[in-house]
Amino acid sequence: MESVASARSGQRSGFILENNHDNTNPQPSFRTVTAWLLAALLALAVVTNFSRYAFQPFSKKSFLDSAVFKVPPAQKDASLLQGVLKPYRAVGYATDGDSPRIVNARYFLAPVLLDLDYLRHDIVLSDYTTPAKDILKTNPAYTLVAEFPQATDWARSIKIYRKVK
Numbered sequence: 001m002e003s004v005a006s007a008r009s010g011q012r013s014g015f016i017l018e019n020n021h022d023n024t025n026p027q028p029s030f031r032t033v034t035a036w037l038l039a040a041l042l043a044l045a046v047v048t049n050f051s052r053y054a055f056q057p058f059s060k061k062s063f064l065d066s067a068v069f070k071v072p073p074a075q076k077d078a079s080l081l082q083g084v085l086k087p088y089r090a091v092g093y094a095t096d097g098d099s100p101r102i103v104n105a106r107y108f109l110a111p112v113l114l115d116l117d118y119l120r121h122d123i124v125l126s127d128y129t130t131p132a133k134d135i136l137k138t139n140p141a142y143t144l145v146a147e148f149p150q151a152t153d154w155a156r157s158i159k160i161y162r163k164v165k
Contacts, residue, residue, distance in 0.1 A: 077155035078108035080148055084160060085112045085123075092118025094136060095127040104154060126159045136161045 085091060093114035095102060105127060106114050118124045124142065128134045136142045142161040151158070 073153035074104075074108065077148070077151045077153045080151055081109055081125075081155055081158065082112070084146055085109065085125075088112055088123055090115055090121065092116075092121035092124035093127065094118045094124055096129055096133050097127060101127070101154075108154075122163045124161045124163070126161055127157060129157060131157075134159070140164070 089111075090113040093102070093105065093116055095105075095116075102114070102116070105125075114125065115121060123145075124136060126134055126136045131137070136159075137144075141164055143164050144159060145162045146160040148155050148158055
């Protein structure tokens with residue numbers, strides 16, 4: 001009976017959802033206010049740091065002199081030698097140094113293989129700690145091809161010899 005009477009009067013049966021929100025003066029939640037404050041502080045920090053770095057004149061020298069881009073002397077020496085040894089896969093290596101010195105040279109000059117049996121190769125790296133010990137300097141079968149006076153670290157004593165044919 002009721003449903004028929006309510007249907008005739010235009011009312012629906014069931015739950016009625018009412019709009020209980022007061023849209024004239026909404027109150028944001030605590031989480032919303034906190035999120036907006038944190039976003040504003042983050043934006044302020046970004047703008048402050050951006051203006052500090054963005055409007056500075058760019059200096060290539062100061063950029064490359066920073067600690068991130070400093071090339072160690074050992075790596076500079078390696079690049080000097082790698083430029084000369086680039087066409088070779090393996091070269092002879094004559095040295096009076098100890099095994100850490102040999103390992104260091106092999107590491108820096110990779111992928112060029114350094115063979116301690118230097119007599120088998122046409123190109124020989126001479127790495128003697130004192131110039132008087134350099135056996136290739138007086139050997140007529142080899143001629144001096146390159147020295148590295150501009151080297152600043154481990155490659156100062158290295159000389160490259162070529163076998164005379």
